[in-house]
Amino acid sequence: MSATPHAQRRRRRSRIIAVAAGLATVGALAAATTATAGDSSYGKPGKQKPSRYQDVQLLSFNDLHGNLEPPAGSSGRVTEVHEDGTTSTITAGGVEYMATHLRKARAGHPYSVTAAAGDMVGASPLISGLFHDEPTIEALNELDLDVTSVGNHEFDEGAKELGRLQKGGCHPTAGCYIPGKKFKGADFPYLAANVLNKKTNKPILKPYWVWKQNGVKIGFIGVTLEDTPGVVSAEGVKGLKFKDEVQTINKYAKELERQGVKSVVALIHEGGLPASTNYNYDCDSPGAGDGISGPIVDIAKKITPKVDALVTGHTHAAYACTINDPSGKPRMVTSAASFGRLYTDTTLTYDRRTGDISRTAVKSANHVVTRDVEKAADLTALIDRWRTLAAPIGNRPIGYISADISNAGTESPIGDLIADAQLAYGKELDPGTDLALMNPGGVRAPLTYAAKGSEGDGVVTYEEGFTVQPFANTVNLQDFTGAQLISVLKEQVTGVNAASPKVLQVSSGLTYTLDLTKTGVDRVVVDSIKLNGAAIDPTATYRVATNSFLAGGGDGFTTLGQGTNDLVGADDLTALEKYLTANSTATSPITPPAANRITVIK
Structure with missing residues (x-):
């Protein structure tokens, strides 16, 4: 299945508006807005003005770890709980199937953005890891990923290699894997708001990115866990320092607000542990009590109410829960397990009058990347190309x-x-x-x-x-x-x-x-x-x-x-x-x- 026209438009839009991230002045942001793709007829005489409230579809996932092919064994299964309390196991995962599911989910949603919460690469199977994860970046481009935070595994080979995955270029020692073809890098921005260069004291990559369409603006702030140096080799984090997640997100939420962006989603590579391992466990249901525990709970409780939703990762767990913000207002916190087995579909209702998300209207659920759908032909071709290169070693x-x-x-x-x-x-x-x-x-x-x-x-x-x-x-x-x-x-x-x-x-x-x-x-x-x-x-x-x-x-x-x-x-x-x-x-x-x-x- 080739990329849909909608997906192609989304990718072009992603390239155009990526320049909005990290701009320091309102004037520069306005200039970026002028360049934003969308409905060019909006605002012209005789055209109907959009309604006050606009639903925005946020599709998200996390911890892919280069699993392009369907993961095997327990890594390729999820457990579902039914209304009668019984459970069943579903085989899941594989980017050929994920592409199909995401493209079907986007159908009929002109306001749709796709985000991830880190560990897209690293600890990858041979088909990706053997080639320093270039295949996974290419696959994420085909999946029309708009933005992701870094995770700890993005630093397995150091900040310089992460920069190459973002900007492109052939590997410094392995070279170009396909003769005459230079690796182009990610179409989407990696966000690293709390990862600073020790010498410059500035983020090594963009701290945030703003998605815009027809006057709707949503900012994304990306961070990884502060303890990344404790879970990555010393060489991988050499020359870097990792700041507190809450302080960093709160800082950039204020900066976005000063630039007129009042709707904010935090992409956080840190997570929690739900009380149940069933992917569709309702941790907000009556009697569930505190349905989620772990580091993300304290983080969520401290992040400024200016942030409207949290997409998380790292623990490889599945949840779509609400955790109260510092003002006591419920806020959605999600994670889509790992290895591409799930994706999360969240509806954010945007108020055009205030520029903010109506939190009472936010709803979210995890969906299984089942293998009973047609494979996306473009992802199949990508996998076949890299599998052929890997076969002499891998077999x-x-x-x-x-x-x-x-x-x-x-x-x-x-x-x-x-x-x-x-x-x-x-x-x-x-x-x-x-x-x-x-x-x-x-x-x-x-x-x-x-x-x-x-x-x-x-x-x-x-x-x-x-x-x-x-x-x-x-x-x-x-x-x-x-x-x-x-x-x-x-x-x-x-x-x-x-x-x-x-x-x-x-x-x-x-x-x-x-x-x-x-x-x-x-x-x-x-x-x-x-x-x-x-x-x-x-x-x-x-x-x-x-x-x-x-x-x-x-x-x-x-x-x-x-x-x-x-x-x-x-x-x-x-x-x-x-x-x-x-x-x-x-x-x-x-x-x-x-x-x-x-x-x-x-």
């Missing part, structure tokens, strides 16, 4: 599994497999390596048994391994005392991880109990921590394998940044490939780990 078998190896649970089977692989690789580098620890956020997907294409059931290809571990972190060995190792396990549930524990995946031989019925550091039962059946000796030295992100103290594991006797090995995907190759054959595949190393009490 290579690297191992065999006997069943799905899941990425679900506090301790996941795939997390244990990766930790075992890093321990085995660590022992190759240094036979004295004792254990391995893996951060759960670095495990991006399960391994699925069912065949993909012509590979055969149970075959694990390089592409599938890349999808599981796409970051190219190195495997690092460091020495820690037993006391430090105990501190590392305590950091799973304290400090920045106190509210939402980050449970490390552990290699075979390390066992302990995590009691989630307790609070604070007591959730880690110290007496239960054992290595190969022996209690951890606080004074002994242990050789520990981690990835380079953890070795730098990432995810709040500051003690892991204090190791000694460092040894840096190859990347983590190499370790996984070596382990699968050495420990599996077509006739003797790897069975899923039992995920019984951590005893969790709930």
Whole structure:
């Protein structure tokens, strides 16, 4: 399916009015308004004046992570709750289907804008990640995305690479992937209001952008989570500082108001956790109580009432809830899960007389990107083009599994497999390596048994391994005392991880109990921590394998940044490939780990 005339007009309009973002004076903004595309007959003699109230359709999504093809396993499913309380599972996702759904949703809505809340790229499957996410930017252009905030994963390769994705140009080391074709960059603006260059103290990209049509003006302010340096490698955020989300949004909401823009949407790459994992859970229903928790709740309660709606992300959750602003007035807060499985359709009723959104008329709902619709032909062609380039690398078998190896649970089977692989690789580098620890956020997907294409059931290809571990972190060995190792396990549930524990995946031989019925550091039962059946000796030295992100103290594991006797090995995907190759054959595949190393009490 080719782009509709409406979508083509939207893309042209996006290019024309992008200059409005960041303008400092009313006069400059007025000049941009003159250039805005729209109904040229508006205001001419004999033409009917638009009504006072105009519904604007806001379509939004978040955390795509380069999932151009339909995501596999649990990453490609959503759960729906029915009126009778029963639930069903729906397969979802894939940009070929998303394009069709978005284009159908826009039909009959001349006032429609599409926005996203970050992590469009990064931690991407091979079809995008192998090419530094150029395929995803091209796909988002075809989806007619108008604007997005940055997320933490937009900084995986640093600010300079993010700038290239915005402005275009071939990769500085990989070059141009298609001979004679220069990467053109994003048609839409990336917004980074709270990401400043340390030297200039100014945002590295536009802080906001204004959408206009026929006198309707809506400003979009984009921020990422302030703690981005805690979840991205130090190299990725080098030279940058990340400011408070609330203070930043409030600052630019005032600036937009001074420029005559009174309707504002915040695109925030920070999120919450709804009380239910069903995508259509009504967190505002009677009896639901506080239907959502997490960082976005406090943020939403503090953001100025000048902001009319919040599009959020980061937690990969699905919700469309209202949270009261500082004046006590309900305000819509949405998130569309992740990987392109959902999109949110929000109606913003614009008052032409006041220039503001009538909050009482705002309504929002998440919709599934089902796979029972016609694929968009232009996105299919895009995927086929990049798949052909990736095939020689991606189709290579690297191992065999006997069943799905899941990425679900506090301790996941795939997390244990990766930790075992890093321990085995660590022992190759240094036979004295004792254990391995893996951060759960670095495990991006399960391994699925069912065949993909012509590979055969149970075959694990390089592409599938890349999808599981796409970051190219190195495997690092460091020495820690037993006391430090105990501190590392305590950091799973304290400090920045106190509210939402980050449970490390552990290699075979390390066992302990995590009691989630307790609070604070007591959730880690110290007496239960054992290595190969022996209690951890606080004074002994242990050789520990981690990835380079953890070795730098990432995810709040500051003690892991204090190791000694460092040894840096190859990347983590190499370790996984070596382990699968050495420990599996077509006739003797790897069975899923039992995920019984951590005893969790709930």
